[in-house]
Amino acid sequence: MARAAPGARRGNPLIEEMVIEDLGVISRTSVCLHPGLTVITGETGAGKTMLLTGLGLLMGGKADPASVRPGATRAVVEGRMHLPESSAAREIVHEAGGELDDDGSVVVVRSVAAEGRSRAHVGGRSVPQALLVDVAGELVTVHGQADQIRLRTPSRQRDALDAFAGKEHTGTLAEYRRTWHERADVERRIEDLTTHADERAREAEALRRGLAEIERVDPQPGEDADLTALVARLGNSEELRGAAQTAHLSLVGDESADTSESAVVSLDRARRALEQVADSDPEMSALARRLVEAEYMLNDVASDLAAYVDGLQADPGGLESAHARLAELTTLTRTYGESIDDVLAWASAAGLKLLDLDDDGAGLDALQERHAELDAELRRLADRVTEGRTRAARELDEAVSAELAGLAMTGARLSTAVEPADLSASGGDKIAMQLVPHPGAPPRPLGKGASGGELSRVMLAIEVALAATRGAHGGGPRTFVFDEVDAGVGGRAAVEVGRRLAQLAQRAQVIVVTHLAQVAAFADRQLVVAKDTTGGSTVTGVSEVTDDARVSELARMLSGQDDSSTALRHAHELLESSTVQP
Incomplete structure (x- = not known):
């Protein structure tokens, strides 16, 4: 054998x-x-x-x-x-x-x-x-x-024909499918832009109004917090002045009262008393030095309190102006954030979003231009795929018909038709394999006869x-x-x-x-x-x-x-x- x-x-x-x-x-x-x-x-x-x-x-x-x-x-x-x-x-x-x-x-x-x-x-x-x-x-x-x-099924017949057509054809088919999917993606983006055009226009108008309002008010970073502190200060100026004066007099004394003794004077007398015996005990010397430091600090606080009292004047006009400005800022924070810093962050993001929305018109033009390019490329590739399938169909018919003769189907032949169809992800062809069982017989679809x-x-x-x-x-x-x-x-x-x-x-x-x-x-x-x-x-x-x-x-x-x-x-x-x- x-x-x-x-x-x-x-x-x-x-x-x-x-x-x-x-x-x-x-x-x-x-x-x-x-x-x-x-x-x-x-x-x-x-x-x-x-x-x-x-x-x-x-x-x-x-x-x-x-x-x-x-x-x-x-x-x-x-x-x-x-x-x-x-x-x-x-x-x-x-x-x-x-x-x-x-x-x-x-x-x-x-x-x-x-x-x-x-x-x-x-x-x-x-x-x-x-x-x-x-x-x-x-x-x-x-x-x-x-x-x-x-x-x-036609899809299985198409797959068999594509496989028979060879690597160059399958490479073209793969390129066609990539182009098909890219075109579909561009179509979805165009549809999104055109379908939601009114919605985007309303969003852009709302952004413009918000940015215009913020630009008119012109808030500064942290301004709301500063104004809140100022309003509290101006609104309580008398109480603040009284407290500061009392504290100042407690430290430096009241010059109009002969019997009063200030904290600074008392501290100075205590320091001198300790310095007189400092040589007898190192611990007493250390305590005297600490009193010197405290005396310096009390003098500084007294000076600051005096300056505070001099600078704190009743200003009804300033208080009213601060209240008005704070009301403007509060209007912004109610709409665009919890603080002025949030409002400014919203304005920055809104400006970028508005640029993107305003660019939709130019983007739509670019997408439509790209769609036209892809459509032309897709039809060119579809023609090449059709050419490859047509050539492969003739060669496959010859090869299979020769095999059928050897398989005791003498006179039988395969007839593969490549017919035009609407473009799809698989090309622009409809494949139909038909069997001619013997000479003179009409072709019969594999799916039926x-x-x-x-x-x-x-x-x-x-x-x-x-x-x-x-x-x-x-x-x-x-x-x-x-x-x-x-x-x-x-x-x-x-x-x-x-x-x-x-x-x-x-x-x-x-x-x-x-x-x-x-x-x-x-x-x-x-x-x-x-x-x-x-x-x-x-x-x-x-x-x-x-x-x-x-x-x-x-x-x-x-x-x-x-x-x-x-x-x-x-x-x-x-x-x-x-x-x-x-």
């Missing part, structure tokens, strides 16, 4: 191994995955779907508590993935705090509780489920019946074409998972499906669940899922079959009997004829 040499495979597989515990009918099983084409086979109901469910959980798929094995508290799927150095997935893992092994592999664990939520861990760190989707998003492509349904088997083969043909393009430009998924890709096909068509899968596996890791021996014969490795019922309990296991065991499994798939000599001979023939060119 001839096989493409392992050296034809590129790089390490993305998914290297997987351990499943208590998932569906699987109690515990371990699966090693390799580069190239791996097929998963087994009797209906044996548990093949649970392997894909396990893979899906590692890829961030939805967790279903009902999938937990009866009697178990939780199901656990653990996998090891190899992340290419150039992939964004490594950066995602690092940002989440996960650790990669030296060879670039990372361990992913997903647990599903029978009652409760699921949990995910990447590189030893707990992460949200969505992170698994991000890690696997650009590296794994999963195809099942649901994906065939999605292929019927194609059968499940036809969709399976069209989908595979598109993936093979995309893989060839990605191989030429680099990048693209590292792993493809196909479930029921051979649905609705058989005979020679099944052989060609297997051949195309093997060709795809020359560029990527391909994992396929199949019930067709014609497909399984092309595999580099074949895993068989089998269940064993003992003691009233059913356990499913997975094992790799080689040599005679593989021939027997292929014979079972062909005839339902693994010991039929005819089926065994046919299985040998399938393996011998299942060849691909590197």
Whole structure:
């Protein structure tokens, strides 16, 4: 049997191994995955779907508590993935705090509780489920019946065409989308300015009135506090003068009264008395020095009190003026702040806000000018995107039609229409993939006329074409998972499906669940899922079959009997004829 040499495979597989515990009918099983084409086979109901469910959980798929094995508290799927150095997935893992092994592999664990939520861990760190989707998003492509349904939608068809168009086209498309979002942002700002123009005009007028009032009053920092103190002083001038005079006379005495003795005189007499005996006792000398200091201080206070009394004159006019000024300031503080300092701060902020509001007219003109520029740029980029899609549509139709001929759909061809549409975030085109089943037949939309088997083969043909393009430009998924890709096909068509899968596996890791021996014969490795019922309990296991065991499994798939000599001979023939060119 001839096989493409392992050296034809590129790089390490993305998914290297997987351990499943208590998932569906699987109690515990371990699966090693390799580069190239791996097929998963087994009797209906044996548990093949649970392997894909396990893979899906590692890829961030939805967790279903009902999938937990009866009697178990939780199901656990653990996998090891190899992340290419150039992939964004490594950066995602690092940002989440996960650790990669030296060879670039990372361990992913997903647990599903029978009652409760699921949990995910990447590189030893707990992460949200969505992170698994991000890690696997650009590296794994999963195809099942649901994906065939999605292929019927225009958006999925557009995505496939864009991927086929190559890096230059996807770069133009990314630039278009950036321009689209910038234009949308400018439109929102223009709408905000125009919709709220009246409101902004009222706000500007209120600011102008406030600034004019503050400018007329011309308050000074701290003026309200100073005026409050002045009003209190002028309003109580008589009481203040009397108190100051009494204090002054108490210190210096009343010259008109012969019997009075001032505090200063008394303090001076006390000092002299102490100085007379200071030589006899050092402590007495120290007390005398302190009295000298007190005498100096009393003289200073007496002088200040005399000056205060001289300066404190009744000023009814000044008091009235202070009251009037304070009333003006109070009017401002009632509206613009608790103090004049707050009022001045409001005026400063209001001036800047008014400049901003007055600039709205010029800003609106600038935004409208920018919108016109972006609109022209967007239409230019939309034309380039349309050109890229139109060119890619012709090339994709040719490539897929050639593949369909090899997939036992002779005469069938893909016809991809790129039709004009209103501009959107995805461009100005409407993509419609149609299948012409045979010469002379009218094109039928994939979403309406194609059968499940036809969709399976069209989908595979598109993936093979995309893989060839990605191989030429680099990048693209590292792993493809196909479930029921051979649905609705058989005979020679099944052989060609297997051949195309093997060709795809020359560029990527391909994992396929199949019930067709014609497909399984092309595999580099074949895993068989089998269940064993003992003691009233059913356990499913997975094992790799080689040599005679593989021939027997292929014979079972062909005839339902693994010991039929005819089926065994046919299985040998399938393996011998299942060849691909590197």
